[in-house]
Amino acid sequence: MSAQISGISSTCSTASCKDHSLRLGFDSLSSNRATSISFSSQLNTNLSIKSLETRRRHKTSKICSAVIVESNSEQMELDTSLSPRVNSVKPSKTVAITDQATALVEAGVPVIRLAAGEPDFDTPSVIAEAGINAIREGFTRYTPNAGTLELRTAICKKLKDENDISYTPDQVVVSNGAKQSILQAILAVCSPGDEVIIPAPFWVSYPEMARLADATPVILPARISENFLLDPKLLESKLTEKSRLLILCSPSNPTGSVYPKKLLEQIAQVVAKHPRLLVLSDEIYEHIIYSPAVHTSFASLPGMWERTLTVNGFSKAFAMTGWRLGYIAGPKHFVAACNKIQSQSTSGASSIAQKAAVAALGMGHAGGAAVSQMVKAFRERRDFLVKAFGELDGVKISEPQGAFYLFLDFSYYYGNEVDGFGLINDSESLCRYLLEKGQVALVPGDAFGDDTCIRISYAASLSTLQAAFERIKKAVLTLKS
């Protein structure tokens, strides 16, 4: 029996339903009204009746969203409400802006896209060849859930040689991207009500992933004058018995900051006082680092191995975003829990990508010559942008030491009204203005927890960045004039 959506009923009476509005249409079905809906006696419809009534009995789930559907020419209301878990999660702004910019480009508007977080380089050919060979040789079946032993062994060797941390293959789980590794880790260790400590500016997904786990994100701001690095004293003052997970990201998306070893040691001293507190160390930009900055793995610090979950991946350093491959390494107890979640969701990562990743790890220390060439190009671009924006009135900069983002304080340009546009008073309106008037796509800082800033991804050629800078400069100077 097929049901057709014939109409949308609307208006939700409860405040919580309004908060959850999804532009679908909302209905405040009272229990009385809901039970008076007439249903046919067909099998599927009976099932619907049961599921609606079950939910209605549950204290927290009022039906607050419904559409009218036609079923065997009778009309009925179908509960379209979503789980509170999903309703508490914000969609990713980086993805939204990238999509908006792409749509503009497809409509013929020559937008320069500097919003996406992916290298503009091709995957190095030795990696691509390994993937092609995997297909040719029929390496196209399910792999073990945690990843092939070959890849996990190679990851252990890399972590020992480059990061001075010892793991065995059963302490590593390979996933479809570091994003999945992080989500699984949060789901594995956080109980409802636990606090996830997140220094801001943060990668957009951390707080939302905490919410998905019914945990509470606790945001600790770090200022541009402190190079966006977490102050251990602030950390100490915010930790409670509910604090379960501290998330560190170095080099950082969106700021490019790199935590010096000394500062990590101070943070470790604070962490060590809290027996419940674990640390998730997101090291995905590890290789994209500009000397003299040096990467330190948090798990390598004294006493931290037991409580650290180290996340890394292939997307950024090896220009493999589309291959979808990341991993987590940590004490077996936690990693096995991540593995269990993965076994009931996606299973093992792509067999082909895993063969390619083995080749990536075989390219030499820190990715060898191919990666260092990309890092050299990123560095030139960073130097250009830091100098150019440094000469622009009112812009505040913390020079990035790694990754490929510049997180600039543009709040000097807030507070201006633009004819036909409106007031520019925050990072979102500034980015909309820069997209519409300047035709450059950037990400507003509020998505990363700092509304004074905007993020520029410099994963684009130097000439593109020069053109983008000129457009941004012209647009913001128009604002001040």
Ligand SMILES: Cc1ncc(COP(=O)(O)O)c(C=O)c1O
């Ligand atoms: C800080 C950080 N961590 C993790 C990821 C996830 O990377 P992936 O899922 O592509 O491995 C990203 C991607 O943008 C990131 O910026």
